[in-house]
Amino acid sequence: MSEQxxxxxxxxxVTGGSRGIGQDAFTSGTNHFATGDxxxxxxxxxxxxxxxxxxxxxxxxxLAALAPADAxxxxxxxxxxxxxxxxHGERPFRVHVDPANDGSQGVSRIADRVRAExxxxxxxxxxxxxxxxTAGKGSV
Numbered sequence: 268m269s270e271q272x273x274x275x276x277x278x279x280x281v282t283g284g285s286r287g288i289g290q291d292a293f294t295s296g297t298n299h300f301a302t303g304d305x306x307x308x309x310x311x312x313x314x315x316x317x318x319x320x321x322x323x324x325x326x327x328x329x330l331a332a333l334a335p336a337d338a339x340x341x342x343x344x345x346x347x348x349x350x351x352x353x354x355h356g357e358r359p360f361r362v363h364v365d366p367a368n369d370g371s372q373g374v375s376r377i378a379d380r381v382r383a384e385x386x387x388x389x390x391x392x393x394x395x396x397x398x399x400x401t402a403g404k405g406s407v
Contacts, residue, residue, distance in 0.1 A: 279350045280361040281343060282371060330367070338366035 306312060315322070346364045353359075361379075363372045386392050 279358050281346050281350065282361060282363050282365075282375060333367045333369075335366050342366065 306315075343364050346362050350358055350362055361375060363375070365371050383392070383395050386394055
């Protein structure tokens, strides 16, 4: 569930699964499906509907079928509480709550690696790890 840690991590990223396809791993307990799967620009809807009739309804139904019966949005809140309750210096950098096991953890690992490589090429790799505060300066 958790990845990477640093002795001085102050920020933890709590990630729900099923990112990147316009859906959320939690098909109940949130309002996401009320608005998350409809385009803002309504003029494109007829073209998509002609080519992919009922696609968004199918995606929502299929994603709901993959989600375990006990998947609940409160699992994200529970993960946040767990991170906050973890002693400073032992907190993970990223925690995944992915009851559908959709691979978002692997996607995050790749994105973090690519980001680290890019920052290193730019000579900004010192941004990749937290630093202790020095007198008169805040910590990063």
